[in-house]
Amino acid sequence: DAGVIQSPRHEVTEMGQEVTLRCKPISGHDYLFWYRQTMMRGLELLIYFNNNVPIDDSGMPEDRFSAKMPNASFSTLKIQPSEPRDSAVYFCASSPQSLGNTEAFFGQGTRLTVV
Amino acid sequence: GDSVTQMEGPVTLSEEAFLTINCTYTATGYPSLFWYVQYPGEGLQLLLKATKADDKGSNKGFEATYRKETTSFHLEKGSVQVSDSAVYFCAQRLGYSSASKIIFGSGTRLSIRP
Numbered sequence: 001d002a003g004v005i006q007s008p009r010h011e012v013t014e015m016g017q018e019v020t021l022r023c024k025p026i027s028g029h030d031y032l033f034w035y036r037q038t039m040m041r042g043l044e045l046l047i048y049f050n051n052n053v054p055i056d057d058s059g060m061p062e063d064r065f066s067a068k069m070p071n072a073s074f075s076t077l078k079i080q081p082s083e084p085r086d087s088a089v090y091f092c093a094s095s096p097q098s099l100g101n102t103e104a105f106f107g108q109g110t111r112l113t114v115v
Numbered sequence: 116g117d118s119v120t121q122m123e124g125p126v127t128l129s130e131e132a133f134l135t136i137n138c139t140y141t142a143t144g145y146p147s148l149f150w151y152v153q154y155p156g157e158g159l160q161l162l163l164k165a166t167k168a169d170d171k172g173s174n175k176g177f178e179a180t181y182r183k184e185t186t187s188f189h190l191e192k193g194s195v196q197v198s199d200s201a202v203y204f205c206a207q208r209l210g211y212s213s214a215s216k217i218i219f220g221s222g223t224r225l226s227i228r229p
Contacts, residue, residue, distance in 0.1 A: 004158075031215065042221040043159075043204065056216060091158055093217075103149055103208075104217050106158035 004107035006092050012113045018080040021110045024073055025094030033104055034067055034077050035091040043091075049075065082114045117142045121205045121220035128195055129228050136190040136223050138179075138205035146207035148172075148181055148188040153202045153222070162190075162203070197227045 005024040013019050025032050033048040047057040052069045060067070064083070069075040079086055089111050093104040122137040140146065147166045151159040163172030168183035177192045188205060205220040 033217065035219075043219045045216060045218070048216055050215070093159075095217075102147075103151075103161045103164055106151075106160065108158050 004092055004094050004105055006090075006107035006110050008110060009108060010111050010113075012115065013082055015083055015114055016081045017114075018078065019082045019086075019112060019114075021077040021090050021092075021112070023075045023077070023092030023107060025075070025092070026105055027073065028096065029094035029105075030097040031095045031104070032069060032075050033091075033093040033095075034075070035093065036088045037091060037109070038088045046077070079112075082112075084114045087113050117146075117207065117209065117218055119205050119207055119218050119220040121203075121223055124202075124222070124224040125226055126223060127226045127228065130197055131194045132227075134190070134192040134195045134199075134225070136203055136205075136225070138188045138190065138220060140186050140188065140205075140207045142186075142207060142209055144209050145183070146209045148179070149206040149208070149217075150177070150179055150188070150190050151204040151206060151219075153204065155201075159204060195225075195227050197229055200225055200227045 007022045030051050034046040036044045036046055046059045047067045048055055049069045067077045089109045091106050091109045093106045095102050095104040119140050149164045150162040152162045153159045163174040165172040165181035168181055171180045179188050179190045202222045202224050204222045206217050208217045
């Protein structure tokens with residue numbers, strides 16, 4: 001398997017524009033996680049899905065952020081409108097159905113810069 | 116609530132020095148525990164894990180033992196190398212249903228001098 005695939009790897013956009021980040025999880029994995037990493041706040045869990053259903057979105061910073069998982073092989077994280085403080089590395093991760101003892105596999109991340 | 120606390124960095128050591136990075140957790144149940152490593156410009160990758168009390172995870176010379184009595188999972192390596200320079204994250208995961216999220220510590224940046 002190719003692992004978790006994220007696109008794009010780098011995104012530079014102007015403030016106010018819509019940004020869409022994409023993730024393809026590992027085939028057969030039931031969980032999908034979106035994280036944001038910044039120097040100031042470290043690694044934050046934004047939202048996660050189980051079997052394509054959002055389970056916990058309490059980490060989504062505000063209404064400008066939305067995430068979808070229309071099927072088991074694809075998820076998007078959208079920011080509309082984007083702001084400079086959204087600049088960060090966004091990671092997607094997936095894991096198999098768990099009794100709590102399996103790790104998540106991470107993508108390479110998308111580095112977002114909002115100017 | 117559930118959380119993971121790890122020692123603040125950065126940590127700078129000389130090559131072949133002994134490494135300890137402390138990690139403690141709070142959890143309402145009995146989580147699985149993980150150490151992840153992040154090399155520059157890359158995503159996180161699993162370094163080792165332990166799923167129950169007294170288990171020892173090990174990989175690439177790194178070790179960590181799940182201590183329920185002290186709620187700790189400290190990372191150790193007897194002799195570090197320059198190639199070990201990275202950011203290390205401690206994490207826990209509880210999960211008995213669909214609600215099985217992974218909680219990470221803040222990360223510890225490790226730099227090894229030749």
